[in-house]
Amino acid sequence: MWENDDACIKCSICISVCPVYGQDLEFPGPKALGPDWFRAYQANPLTVPSEHVDDCTFCQLCEASCPVHVPIAHLIAQHKSLKKKTWRINLRDRILAHPHWVARYPRLANAPNFLVRPLGFGTQSRWPRPQRRVAPLSSSPQADTRQIVGLFVDCYSRGFDQDVLSAAQALLELWGFSVRLLPHASHCCGAAAYAAGQPEEGQRIAHSTYDAMTPGLTDLSQIVTLNATCDSTLREEWPLYWNLSLPVPVLSFSEFALDKAPAWFWDAMHKGMTARQEQGETTSWIHTTCRSRVSRGDGILEQLADKAGLAAIQPLNLACCGAGGSYAFKEEHEKTAHALGAAALEQVTETHDRIIVDSGTCALHLTQITGALAKHPAYWLYQRFLSLTQRSGDIASQEK
Amino acid sequence: MVVVIGAGATGLGVARDLALRGVKVTVVDQWEPGFGTSGRFHGLLHSGARYVVTDPTAAEDCYRENTLLRAVAPDAIEQTGGIFVRSEDDDPGFEQAWLKGCDRAGIPVTALDPRAVRQRYPDLTTRVASAYWVPDGVLEGFHLLQMLAKDVLAHDGTLLSKHRVTAIQTVNGRVTSVSAQGPNGEVEVGCDAVVNAAGPWAGAVADLFEDPIPMHLSYGLMILFAHRKFPVVVNRLKSPGDGDIFVPHQHVTILGTTDVAQDSPIAPDIQASEVLRLMDLGRELVPGLDSWRVLRAFTGVRPLYDGQGHAATSREVSRDFKVIDHQRRKGPAGSFSVVGGKWTTFRLMAERTADIVTQYLGISAPCVTAQVPLTLHPVTSFSASEPYLCECEKVSASQLTAIDGSLSEWRTATWFAMGPCQGTFCAHRVTALHHALFPSEDSGAALQDLRAERTKGMLPVLWGANAREYALQQAVRFQTLAEGDPQWAGNSPGLKNSSPSSEGVTL
Amino acid sequence: MSAITIIGQGPAALLAASFIQEVQQDCVIVADSEGSLPLWSGSFDFHAPSDDISNPWSLLDRQPLMLPAETWAFLWESLVGFERAAGIPVAADIPSHNWWTITCTGKSKSVFVVPQWQYVQKTFLPVWFIGFQGLADSMADFQCHTYQQQTGVDAGFHVLPNPTPWTPSWGPIRWASYMDTDEGLSWLLSEIQKVAPEIPKTWPILLPQVIGRRRAEHNLQALTTALGQMVFEYPLVTPSLGGMRIRDRWVWYLKKQGVPFLTGRAISVEKGWVTLADGRQWHSDHVIVATGGILGGGLEVMVDGRLRDPLRDTVVGRMPPGRAIDLYSWGQPADYGTPEMTACGSQCGGWDPNQDGNGGAMILATVWQSLCRTGIFSNLGSCNSERSVTHVGK
Incomplete structure (x- = not known):
């Protein structure tokens, strides 16, 4: 095999x-x-x-x-x-192996402790808060490339990181691409099940996601991802182990941005910073998640941050933040998960620093550990673009 | 007292058989149990099916003994079962003859659906035309030898390792004693009979009886792969030839074998061309063989007896065995040789030999080895409070220290240093442990012997990951552990209290 | 995308990247597996039978590369500078002679530039070995016996019992993680203090190289202070904490300098275009191939004995019949035959650190040779020296 x-x-x-x-x-x-x-x-x-x-x-x-x-x-x-588990752990792991169920009903994450603790869910790791669909953010595109880009909506972004999703969509449209969200309803790439030791279930989930995606693939130029784990699952597990080959190239948002964002955009990112804004610049900590390092490497987010004109770019010296998808949500892993992330706390001492990280669950975990806001690069890029071009301020304000 | 020369399966088998009949025995071996052919085979416990067409007597013996050994020595046998696979390229006529032969020999055969076989064993060629199940098994040779040796000792027998027999003394045409050269000089063991069970060296021992016997020596090459790739023995259903058996032996798979006639009881260095030829043959059954992680190659010498004069090839010499009473020929009374045969039939050979020897000695005790079980002396199980010294084969210190033996006996008893790393990360650890127990032995020399022996097996199959393992092993040995001899590794005698770059040091 | 691409991330690659950073040039590292640093304790060896470092191999029959004395001095000083910048504790001055270090089996081995956590000595002196019961590579009794036998010098040893949290799965890294905790350090100190009265005060105490992954120097210093006598480590086999500490710090240092570490398998280099198996492609002015020879996978040995360079999909040699080979005479000439590619480190032929004890020098010299080809060091005199590129390997 x-x-x-x-x-x-x-x-x-x-x-x-x-x-x-x-x-x-x-x-x-x-x-x-x-x-x-x-x-x-x-x-x-x-x-x-x-x-x-x-x-x-x-x-x-x-x-x-x-x-x-x-x-x-x-x-x-x-x-x-091959490991035998108790029914209760089985049930919990089955739920966590299907994050798209939770993403469909994100309020499940608000379940009180007395309900989730008996199932073996951890209570120390911060659970994500559901985000309702954010209204489309962008104004009219600045250019039209006539290319349609598929934006892969991972379970986490769909359920809990709508601001990231909207920012990514807005940026892509700003750069002149038509955006199609894929798949239409909540589905999962299969990574969660694979990580939980259910490769066959992962394969089943992946096939169903593939089927849900195929109708919208034919006229796409590429598929852009917002989560490193889903990204590498689509590009590696799918073709290598699950016999699924997407007819269009898959690219992470960061690599797509470096390659496809038009020059005027980068110019705009470097111009127009007021003295007050420059003073307010904080350190940009970069954490390239393990799965991203494994499949693409380190240094790409730094390049993106640099190209976007962010000041004081610092890579976080962190092998793994400990989130591990749903790993940190299991009671038996909480201690390890938090010990792994603790190295970040030694480095990020200012809570107004920003952390740029290419996975939603890692972002949540790092935010909890350091107190500084960790978000996907699409979020930070768009926020900077808005603030520099005097648009309506902070994305967060639009959530409410 | 009977002296048995040779501590292989046959010699230890004869000694045990005699000991169980109440005869006092001494086994003399020039090295250690299993140093010769018995420790260098593919591990197949024949069902006999391989020989039903070409050698029906051997086939019947094999099947009977196979059934017996499963009952009396279950600890040393894994009842894997085996399959015979005919590829589309192989002669269908042989298949018919083979089925008839199995029927004649009483060997149970079950026809398998070739498609199901291909599905179940995806490594096999897609050209499987037909397949059958037979009761092949896998014999853990070193374990069985240890069980035999322990039982001999338990029945008042003696084992004299590292003693080479130099002379057989006779008085009035009857053997009276055997002289052997050992590490502490020559010893003489008085006896009433001598059994030559020296395997490939049987010819040399027979010369000491002054009654030469025509041996037909040939060696077989085997290639060992790191993982157990099949759960059953896989045979190719054709006239027995080279490269047609895959044996799953514990964690590894062994591809055998070849057949090259030779004169010396020790096989020559393995040639790259032979290895490539065996790989070519193996690939006919397993097309993806090149991608299997190879570990090492080794040879064993078959001590076949050519009673009829010289056969054209050794494949034509019977795998049957013969017990020779030299008194009936030119030798002294009380001298016997047991030659030929198979590992699988060692017990039968021992029984026949002991029958003749006891008859000569005038003892009427019957053979009991078909009934008395052989058990593995309880191997100290892994204690949860210690680390593995050998991680590949999961061997801990207490498993080793429970064995009173040399470093190489520790190795064959536990399989340390025999896994994927071939001792790279454990040889020095185990050497240190051995030194703690046997401080008077030259541990440095024992380590170097172990390293040399591992290297010898790795070099002929130096490709793929094995080549990289070898490169790693060399670097660990010479750069990390300074096992080499150059001046910078600090091993030259002239080094005492000198700085490593000081003048006056010669290379 | 980048002026120079380095394929591989072992010591040769990291050294090359450091030199390139030093002159403010861009480079990118791309590798499809971890480099070899965690396999070795991290000493850079430069065995020179003669004291004349301008011709260190004057007594050996093989002279892979001749460099002028000032170039050697420059290279060693640069290495020491990079290591110190990355936070690896090596002495600021390059040694004037080789040192002896002691292996976990008690043998002495010559080393040149060594981190200060590792014990080295100029002449054989009495030492006290400490082993840990539950650490397979620490064999203090045997080590002490061998050391005494080999050197004729007095030595002693103790084997410490296991700490409470110990389990049989503790390899060197696990021990080091424990030593990085306050609990681990105080356990170690109290255990040594129990046996300290037996240890002569002037003898250094040598511990297995597991005294922390992040806090090793801190721990050794704390022990030295508390015990009032010198405490060092002796190297073990793999995974080697010495090499891991160096890797962790050096890679981190380069990342902070902005060197990207891409993950991927380079499948071809053609006219400066580097192509990865996942389809990424970029142009480089120069490609430095530091793929580690046979061990690193930069050369594949095929079943029939042919040696294949996977990057160019070409057969570069064949093992002799019988295959009793000298692994290091096989390799790529430093010059790939194309102007934009050079090999360095173990990927180069003609060197044999197993036999000659010159692994560190091999890395320095071949990396330097590669860098000179890039032209970015043309202002440095030693690159222009005719002798510097004389490859006289086999």
Whole structure:
């Protein structure tokens, strides 16, 4: 099923990059849970799964580090799928593996603690607050490229990050693209189920999402994503493991912006800053999420921030913020999740700093830990554009 | 007292058989149990099906012994079952002869749906024309040897490792003692009979009886892969030839084998061309073989007995065995040789040999090895309070220290250093542990022997990830652990209290 | 997109990027796996049998690259400067001689530029080894025995019992995470204090290299102060905390300087166009190939023994029959035959750190050779030296 599943040279580089292994003193690490386990499992399919296997966040940093390209994280996901769980954890994980259900009814996230705690949901991690659909933000496009761009609406943006979604849509339209939101109703790329050790369910979810998307794909020039995990799932898991190939290229919003935003836009981002605004400039901390690093690399968000004229750009020294999609919402992971994110607190000391991060759940988690607002680059870009072009101020005000 | 020469399956089997009949035995081996052929085979417990067409006697023996061993030594046998697969390129006529042969030998065969087989074993060629299930199994050779050796010792027997037999003394044409050279000089063991079970060295021992026997030595090459790729033994359904068996052995898969005639009991260095040829043959059954993570290659020497004179090829020499009473030929009374045969039939060979020896000794005790079970002495199980020293094969310190033996005996008993890293990360750890228990032994030399032995197996199959493992191993050994001999690694005798760049140091 | 693309992210790649940053040029690092730093303790070796560093291999038959003494000095000073800028504690002055370090098996090995957490000595001196019971690579009894036997110098050892939170899954990284906590440090101090009366005051105490991932220097300093005697680490095998600390800091330093670290497999370089397997493509004036040779995957060994360079999809050699090879004589000549590409580090042929103990020098010299080709150092005299690019490998 996998390529290179037996290639491990036991070098241990994977455990040197594993964020959880460095933090959780009981987690056996990617080598033991991935290739070592898989070899034992091939020799004996009755091999008992590790009790700690679900403590993996599926960040895939191990897999990206592997010099012989063992699909370490995916082997661990297979390992997870064999672990027996109690009915209550099963139910909870089934809910978390279907974030599009929650996104359809975002108020579910407001459920009181006495209801969610018995199911094994964590109560320390901040739960997202639902955001109603924000009215379209942009005014008329500044140019018309006659290209239609599909904007992939991930579950989190749909349910809880409407301001990011609206900002992205507004920017794309501003740059002259027609925007089509995909898929029309709430669907999931399958990443959450895969990370929770339900690869088959992930595949099923992905296929249904693919089917929901296909009617609107034919005339698209590309699909733009707002979440690094969905981005890499669409571009890697879909074609590699789930036999789904989208007929149009998939690109993260940041890379799309660097490549396609017109020159006048960048000029505008550098001009018109009043002295008061310049003084008010705060540090822009950048956190490229693990999944984004794994599939595209580090430094792209910094380039974007730089091109957008943001001052004091600082990469956050953080392997993983600990959010891990729904990882931080599970009671057994809260301690690790918060310990992982704690490194951010040592760096971001000013709550008026901004954090630029390419995933909604990571943004939520980082905001909770540091007290500074963490948001997707589309949000920050649009906010800056509005403030520099004297438009109606802050996006946040439009939510209300 | 009977002296058995050779601590392989046959020798230990003979010794145990005699010991259970109340005969006092001493087993002498020039190295350690399993150093020869018994420790260098593919691990297949034959159902006999492989030989039904070409060697029906061996086939019947194999099937009977296979059934017996499952009952008496279950700890050393994995009842995997096996499949015979005929590819579209193979002769359908042979299939018919083979089915008849299995029927004659009483070997149960079940026809399988070729499509289902392809689906179940996706690594197999898509050209599967027909497939059958047979009761093949997998024999953990080192475990069985240890069980035999322990049982010999438990029945008042003696094991004399690292002793090479140099002479057989006779008085009035009857053997009286055996001389052997060991690490502490020569020893002489008095005896009433000598059994030559020296495998490939049987010819040399027979020369000491002054009654040469015609041995037909050939070696077989095997390639070992890091993972267990099939849950069953996979045989190619054609006339037995090269590269037609895949054996799942614990965590690994072994591809066997070849057949090259030779004179020496020790196989020559493995040639790249032989490895490529075996890979070519293996690819006919498993087209994606090149992508399997290879670990090492090794050879074993078959000690076949060519009673009829020289056969054209060793595939034509029977896998049947023979017990020779040298007194009936030119040798002294009380000298016997047991030659030929298979690992699978070792117990039967031992029984026949012991029958003849006890008859000579005038003892009338019957053979009981078909009934008395062999058990694995409780291996110290992993204690939750210690780390693994060998992570690939999951071996901890207490498992090792429970074994009173050399570093190589620790290795064959636990499989440390035999997994994907081939000792890169554990050899020095285990050496240190061994040194703590046996401080008088030269641990440095033992480590270097282990390294050399691992290297020897890795070099012939240096491709893909194995080449990278080897590069890593070399760097760990020489750059991290300074195992090399150059001056900068600090191993030269002239180094004491000198700075590493001081003058006067010679290379 | 970028003036210079570096493929790979091992020590050679990081060094090349640091040099390029130094002269304010743009570069991008692209790699499809982690570099090799976590495999080694992080010493840069420059074994010179002769004290004349202008010709360090005068006593060896192989002389992969001749560089003038001032170039060597410049390169080592640059390395030390980069490491210090990245927060890696190495002495400011380049050593005037090699040091001995002690392996976890008790052998002595020559090293040149070494972080200060690692124990080195000029001549063999008495030392006290400390091992941890639940750490497989710390074998203080054996280490002490070997050290005494090899050097003829007195030594002692203790093996400390496991701390309460210890479990059998604790490898070196886990130990280091524990030492990064206050609890870990105080456990260690109290355990050493229990045995300290037996340790001669003037002997350095050597601990396994797990005394913290982020706080190693702090911890060693705290121990030295509290115990009133010198405390250092000895390197273990993999994963090596020394190499990890260097990697973590060096990569972070370069990221802060604005060097992008892209993830992806470069599948071709043609006329300066770098193409990744995921379709990304950009133009570079120069491409530095630091893909690590056979170990790093920059050269693939095929079943039939042919060696393939995957970046150019060409066969660059063949293993000799029997395959008893010297891994390092196989490699790419520094010059790829095209003006925009050069190889460096283990991807270069002609060097053998396993045999010659010159791994650090190999990285420095070949990176320098590559950088000189880019032309960005033309103002530096040593790049113009004729001797600097003489490749006399096998």
